[in-house]
Amino acid sequence: AQSVTQLGSHVSVSEGALVLLRCNYSSSVPPYLFWYVQYPNQGLQLLLKYTTGATLVKGINGFEAEFKKSETSFHLTKPSAHMSDAAEYFCAVSGGTSGSRLTFGEGTQLTVNP
Amino acid sequence: NAGVTQTPKFQVLKTGQSMTLQCAQDMNHNSMYWYRQDPGMGLRLIYYSASEGTTDKGEVPNGYNVSRLNKREFSLRLESAAPSQTSVYFCASLLLTGTGVQPQHFGDGTRLSIL
Numbered sequence: 327a328q329s330v331t332q333l334g335s336h337v338s339v340s341e342g343a344l345v346l347l348r349c350n351y352s353s354s355v356p357p358y359l360f361w362y363v364q365y366p367n368q369g370l371q372l373l374l375k376y377t378t379g380a381t382l383v384k385g386i387n388g389f390e391a392e393f394k395k396s397e398t399s400f401h402l403t404k405p406s407a408h409m410s411d412a413a414e415y416f417c418a419v420s421g422g423t424s425g426s427r428l429t430f431g432e433g434t435q436l437t438v439n440p
Numbered sequence: 441n442a443g444v445t446q447t448p449k450f451q452v453l454k455t456g457q458s459m460t461l462q463c464a465q466d467m468n469h470n471s472m473y474w475y476r477q478d479p480g481m482g483l484r485l486i487y488y489s490a491s492e493g494t495t496d497k498g499e500v501p502n503g504y505n506v507s508r509l510n511k512r513e514f515s516l517r518l519e520s521a522a523p524s525q526t527s528v529y530f531c532a533s534l535l536l537t538g539t540g541v542q543p544q545h546f547g548d549g550t551r552l553s554i555l
Contacts, residue, residue, distance in 0.1 A: 335480065358541040369444070369530055369546035370483075377541055416482060426471060426534060426541050427498070430482035 328353040328419045332431035340439050345389075345404040347434045349417035352398065358420040359400040360428070361391055365413045373415075376400060387411070412438045442466050444547035446531050452553045453521045461516040461550050463531030471536045472514035473544065474498075474506060476527040483530065489514055490536060521554045528552070 333348040351357055358377050362370040374385025381393040387410075391402045400417060417431040447462045465472065470491045475483040475498075485498030487506040495506050503525060505517045514533075518525060528551050532544040 330482075360543055362546075367548075369548045370532075370544075371546070372543045375543050420541050426536055426544070427473075427485060427488065428483075428544060430484075432480055432482045 328357065328421050328429045330417050330419050330429055330431035332417050332434050334434055335432060336435045336437070338437040338439060339407045341409055342406050345402070345407045345411065345436065347402040347415050347436065349400045349402065349431060350398055351400060351417070351419045353419055353421050355421045359391075359393060360418045360420070361385065361389070361400075361402050362416045362418060363413050364416065370416060373402070407438045409438050409440065412436055444531055444533055444545055446529075446547035446550050448550060449548065450551045452555065454555055455521060455523060457521050458517065458519050459521065461529055461552075462513070463515065463547060464513045465533040465545070466512065467533065467535070467545065468511070469533035469535045469545070470511065471534050472508065473532040474504075474514070474516045475530045475532065476500065477530060477549070478527050486516065523554050526552060526554045
């Protein structure tokens, strides 16, 4: 069984400020972890993924995430927010079981203020 | 690059009506998925098809049926629509290789309202 908890359904930052979106997971097997972004009226787009190897993962648009097994966390960060980062962000976990089923968190809506 | 294509993009139904949501991918992926997205609940898996010829229930299958028509197409059917099925439906696909886990690719969604 696996689950994902995203802390904070809404996060607001100023343009140029650090973005930190929190994700904690639970998995009975070594997890594969993903962050997706959803812009209004669109589907989900992959930001980055962790499978094995290096625990600091770099993604698109300047985002990165660090896998911390001891804390069961996979927080998403970006050093300097841009107005175009405003969107909903989803953390997801897969246990690598049949069909690569994903379990999603509830999502975090990021607002970037000018 | 079409990727994952969903039709229709919008639909309004009356309670009790039936309809089929269509999904097609052109990436030669073998696994396909149907999710529903509701406010504050993330995406929940309805059904999936790990490979052509197989389908399995996900987290919320009640009230839905699926058909994996061929490798490209995976349809979702509501036999008797209920207001609780008002949602945004997403189709996704991936290439399941047996070595590692690949990310899923998503369509743009079907916005379904049931009155």
